[in-house]
Amino acid sequence: MDTQITRFATEPPIARLKGKYAYSEKILDYLDKVLTDITENNIIFRLADAPQAQNPFQLPESDGDPFIKYKVNLFVNNENSKGAPAIIEPFTNYYNIFGKIEYKNQFMYTTTDFTMVKAGAIHQANGGYLVLQAKDVLFDPFMWDALKKVLKHQQALIENIGEQYRYVPTLTLKPETIPLNVKIILIGSPIFYKVLTYDEDFRKLFKVKVDFDISMERNEENIRKYVSFISSICEETGILHFDRTGLGKIIEYGSRLAGNQAKLSTQFNEITEIVHESSAIAKYEGATIVSDVHVQKALAERKYRANMIEEKFQEMLLKNKIMIDVEDSVIGQVNGLSVIQTEEYAFGHPTRITARTYIGSNGVTNIERETKMSGSSHSKGVLTLAGFLGWQFAQEKPLAVSAQLTFEQNYGGVDGDSASSAELYALLSSLADVPLKQNLAVTGSINQKGEIQPIGGATEKIESFFDLCGAKGLTGEQGVIIPEQNVDDLMLKEEIIEAVNAAKFHIYSVKTVAEGLELLTGLNCGKREQDGNFTQGSVFRKVQEKLDKYNKSIEAAQTAHDLLSNYSSDEYDSE
Template structure:
């Protein structure tokens, strides 16, 4: 059996040398005018935007800090500039059915023009009519009608049936006064209506509306007047609601828009996504009319593109259903709100639906997408295009140059100090650490931008003119310090022996396992003591975390794999007569994952053999049923966590961490670990199998099964198998 391999310190943190970059500072770099490594997403976005068929809306998925929101808006905005500008949309009064306002589509800019023209018309009508009704000529005509009627009243008062005649004369007087008012109002509104009809003669819906407005005003002249009780004078003073019906509610004004609209709705709810209808109180009732309809994001984005955060939309199930129905129907239907406010009666309207031509881009993560695919059949019919953002790109010469340009572009955009090449190299190394892969670079733009801004701050604090690699390192450490209070408290408990973690000596059935704890965006290594106890039994391994329901399905699966590995490795031809228990000591929260399964298995093997394990080592790794060590996540944080504890308790030169060999490519360890490894004070070992781990942890050869079916005599596995056969007798 080959000896487990220890890593040279140079393999623990591959470093990009500043000398390999062909510039001195970011001032020497050209701006980057495209994103890096998102060709798949860009192609999908282009396909979705150009496909006009029903159901080809888009779902952009990826981690929240990839910068996908900014990228999607930028890409869509660039595409939208090439598209035609959509129509304006107005609501106007429906003179045949006032409760169903009419939707009117007009060329861009004409909606605003019509709104201003109708406002001017109403204002001028009010002013002109009031002037006429206050004029001496109008009063003289009214006096003349009154004088003539009074003479007739006197003549008829002596007749045989005066009451009948007087009623007829009163009606005659009323009709003469009405005809006079009609004549004067007609004279006021006919010229401007004629002018407007001529102006909009090419737009039949507008000319029909103007004709209907003209007829309605003349039919309701009396509604526009009222008698002043003090002066007994007739005044042109209509109520606001009466005049409002001659106005135009401009829902969508595209007069200043070049291309198609791109709208992002950050906080979707019914009133700002679909629409809002406002109400006013009138004689104890809440009433509304078409001018109180307010547009939603769907109106504003009609003919263009709407970007919505699916997490916020999905939190409102009723709105989500309405939203999908709207996309299916391809029109925006404004439903009246049927709810009582206090004791007032609600009188609403049902506006004409507006046809909807729109492309929706939902922003969300992968889990939300998978959940929607499973739970919502409508979702897969409506959102057929996946825009999947890559989390990282290959770390090669081409992409390193592009990342340097990206950093330079961000520096210039934020108007920061220029970054030296060594600072750029440090940030690129940070990108590999983010991706947990020395062969990759993270595309998490938000984290990169944050590091750039914070590095600039620390350089400014030093009163220098160029940001150096030391400033980048300071920014990384400072950010960790701001968020690592939880880690410090945990390590302090270890130091004070409230939490027991041994980094020296030996113990039977006890292994230092490693996990990762996350607090916000900060992750840290969390050493945990795993213990095992064994006795003769019926082949059952009790996982205490699982028994008390504080373990997840992945942890449970790992426990079953360990049991099957032990039974097949040591008891394939006999009953597996072992009863054992496993415990994560001093862990009081929920546990999941399988990254401790190598350590758990080692603890069991140690307990069975009654052979101690070196506590100077910690272990991470997943195991399969054949005893192979499998890759795990968070390997850098895990190693650094145990290193910090060892440093706190004193480095001896014998301490280290065992990791699966396949995780070698994930190592981007902090400088203090690399330096300790260089000085032979701390070692990282690569293991391929559980056999490698047990050899390192016990110092004994595990043995090899001989032709006689038994393991090498006095080897570790020989002792274990002998013990289990004794249990089986």
Template sequence: MGNEEKFKVGIERLKRICGSENELDFCSTSKDVEPFENFIGQERAIKAMDFGLKMEATGYNIFVAGAQGTGKSTYTESTVKQAAKGKPVPMDWCYIYNFNDRDNPMSVSLPAGKGKVFKKDMEALVSELKILIPRAFEGSDYRQQRDRIIQSVRKKLVDMLHEVEKEANDEGFMLQQLPGRVLFLPVKNGQPIQQEEYEKYSIDERKKIEEKMHQLQKKMNETMRYGQNLEKQGNGQIVELEKKIAYAAAEVPVNRLKEKYGDFPKILEYLEGVLKDVVENHRIFKTPGHSGGVEYTFQQQGHQEAQEEGGIVDENGFYFEDEESRFTRYSVNLFVNNERLSGAPVIIESSPNYYNLFGKIEYKSHMMSMTTDFTMVKSGALQRANGGYLILQAKDLLMDPFVWDALKKALKYREAIVENMGEQYRLIPTTTLRPQPIPLDVKILLIGTPIFYAIFSSDEDFEKLFKIKVDFDIEMPRHNENVCQYVSFVSTLCREGNLKHFDKLALARIVEYGSRLAADQNKLSTRFNDIKDIVYEASAFAAMDDSEFVDSKHVKKAIDERKYRLNKLEEKIHEEIIKGRIRIETTGREVGQINGLSVIGLSGYSFGIPMRITARTYMGRGGVIHIERETGMSGSIHTKGVYTLVGYLGGTFAKKKPFGLTAQITFEQNYQGVEGDSASSAELYAILSSLSGVPIKQNIAVTGSVDQRGKIQPIGGAVEKIEGFFDICNSKGLTGDQGVMIPDENIEDLMLKDELLDAVAEGKFNIYAVKTIEEGIFLLTDTEAGKEDDDGAYPEGTIFEKVAKRLIESYENRKEIENDKKDNGGTEGKEEEKNI
């Protein structure tokens, strides 16, 4: 035991107790502390965010990177909303009908709130025109002028018909009208000649009659064609008259709007188009069924066909589903309405698929085809965030294959375009629109873990578009100011969630839990989601006990219960070890066998378990053979650790003679593979034990990586590894000499659980710290490693002397065997040397 004492770590260094350094002298409960309004422990991120939000230049979008639970999303949302309050409210955007190209709707901008007013003004204009235009056509002046045109046309038609009829009478024919045609019948004594009498005529007489009839028919056809032209001219005159009347009726209300929107040239141009279109299509404002023209034969026929299909076709051949839809062209699509904003918009899009982000063009189904118009152009998060901020989760952005490229395009050209994806793949033809793009001025904030930052960084455009990285740390220094902020955070949660407040010992537990999460006595974790969960659950347990305050036992219960909900696998493995199905020795000594330690992480929970590492050495030139590597079960970092220990062995024992042995190592009963180099020192101890024949204590588990000079380097998961071996020893029965050997540099990482600390205090369990392989092998074997003298020899009885002696014997035996084979004339195949 004497050898072990100098490597023992004192209990006061195994956990930094909160309150022992006056850390909580400023309060007695969380109720005494004011809520903390700022963000805790992220000075670097706060400065980067502040700079990024103030930069107005192109490309200064922001990527907020940090581990889960650090509060990066909450901070981003609150900070951006605060910054947005000081910025002006952006313009409203509307889409209006393009009278020059109906498939290319025009975009217009208006001050916030004016878009809705403009929309209502156009609705009022249409309603007014529906009254004014029919009323204008009810006036006597219009009817007199229309009747004059009609009477003039009809008189000319009648005169022409009379002229033809007179000529027919003079030639001995009478005119008979039938449906759709006019016949000329020969007469005799004022009566039509009957067929029997007509057949008695000679051929010449009948021929003359038919020639005259043909001439009369030809003249009648010419007269009918001329009459149709007269009708068209009359219709044209009536149309021009109606346009003049419609213009007079529509000019005043349209001019009234032009005066109101005189500061918006695009709207003035649009209103000119409205006036012109109203005049051209004035009939849609008239009373249904009122034609007013001479005949309107063709128009009536077209409308009749459309009515049979359940719709309307206007004078331009455009189809409308009902009467009201004919006025759609005069509607205003209020695309983005910012009337309710008091600053710049902040849009948080939780589902950034293509259409949610960039908008879409909706369709209606009609007669096996899809139709649309400019009123069915819908905005997306990008357009609603224009002039402000758009917050997206990086992970969600990668779920839709079209989104990232479209977002880059929008940021690069600073335009928000609405276009549907995959139009070319539709089986049913659709009407397509090309809405005018909207100028884009938006700052994008992507939130994600460092892994997603690395993924996006592989895109050459990413750094040009996202020049600001707001990097959230997972830990912060544990000093009095940050401890005070931690308590303030708890106070805030208690007030906002109507929770029970925490007493001083409970607050100390929370601070200690923060250091445990950070895996550092001098740090506090910034994974505030984890802290928040413990605060809420501890408060719940206090409520169950009807306690006034949350005390230390409630926090401990919350932590223990949280572990219990997640550690089923850990318990299963422990059960297998206790039953002996997984062999782990915690007493005695074994040659070439050692208890290493590993960490398993699953579903947000990590735990440590011991793993039996064995080494066998024998004659050969294979060097160090690692079974996991040979079978493809080890990762690259673990392989690097094995290479490193080979460097130590070669540099220590093969300076003058080759390493003439094969050493084979493995993790026994391991079927999942290994990664990491934290077991490299344990593997080296097992090899040294096998070479020297000196047994290793099985009551001490080992963790730590090694460099090529034999220095022990720190590793991760020290707390989990120590507690994992302790739990096994505790279940099997503590003997007082059991413990864990860790790198000296890992001591500051220790925040061990109370049960283990109690065992250390009672002398039932121990923590040892070493700095070199030499110290470690001495602790594990009670035998000095040995220091090389000037002649390259080691003191007798030391570990290294035994190893060197074994290697020399192996080398000489092999050399003797090779010489015997040569003397006997034998040949020996060249053995491939493996140097892993």
């Protein structure tokens, strides 16, 4: 009788569920078994409310809940999802990604059941996308191998870490594997991609590589997006909003980070930090909105926290411990510009470059290279300028010269070819005996045709020489010579722009060696005439005359040597 009553009461709701899930044979089979079990064990429903004596030393079966086997563990709920799931897991570890089986401590035992099987991010992303940080995947000792197995077999197995490392298997739950259809997206820097490529399975499993640019075009649409991004930060975090001037300064800072007037940086974490710092300064000063003044203060404070090394260099320059002239003219000496990159800050640094030439046939000697203090790019630049000299002045006669180039007071090495134009100017000055203006600093690489090529760090280089000239006193004659291609890269501070507009400081852009040399010497470089000589009185004519003089001296010495050799040979024969 009890069995019939139980079945009569249970069949209708079971039938409704079977109708709802008729598409799944596994659910239908499960519901049939539930109906059978309830019918056969109907006594538990009558005894459920009866009081039972508890033994404190006996572990209650299934936590004392006889109905736990009828519960449903809702593993993943996509009821409110629209479209394919896209999961971004910020806390990447084995259990958060692949799920786990939890246990309860009861007296001296641990227990578990199917309701304590928990889903991981990979199950939540099933049918969609899972975004992970490559760094976190690599640094977790169990993640990478488990992820490869999941992607290879397209199945997800829920298993605690310890299970695969036990010497003696233990009795525990063994959940059924779940069919998997998920796209994994790994985000990381190029170094982690390179590390992963050493695994032969990586390219098989991750076939698509996408590079994210660190800058974007500075157009109206992207500026609007930039402003919207800043506004969203203010809304989400409750900080002060920005007026037009404040937004303008943030956009300028974005272009400075991108290193180009026509670009905006996509390093949004840097932008976010400046937004928060500017708001904090405005709030401290009692302002209700952030303006350009507050942004400038935030940028100045940010620079101050990172520019200790730059200040030390500046101090040594002002005390003449690092010798740089910003006035007068000197033969064979020019002010070059380099960039020093620290962990969070880059700054320019003026440096003295000198050249000395004399009779000989050794060509151009790079002292840094000879002392193993020159990088490959710098050595290439010196060899390139030697090629220019040969092309320009040694078409009919050998280049009879020995020359030495060096970065004075350089003890840490030098690399890059951005000083090759400055080195060439110093070399030509020494050959022509024409002094170079020390109130100008130079940056730019060259090719063998004498064309000036663009370089990096133009903004930082200009600012470094301006700061030095400003500290020593602006004369209205000082300035910097840069490649023409770098003009649109300049994002200079307001102080320099004001000085340039007031003609207290100058920025010259050049295309060729000749243009730069004319600025530094105040003389015409000259052109080659029909007789093969350069224009009379020009810098190149003076170089040509010096090389001719060297050639004649070498020829005379060679003739004297030959005569002496012949005389010695004849005297030996007579004997």
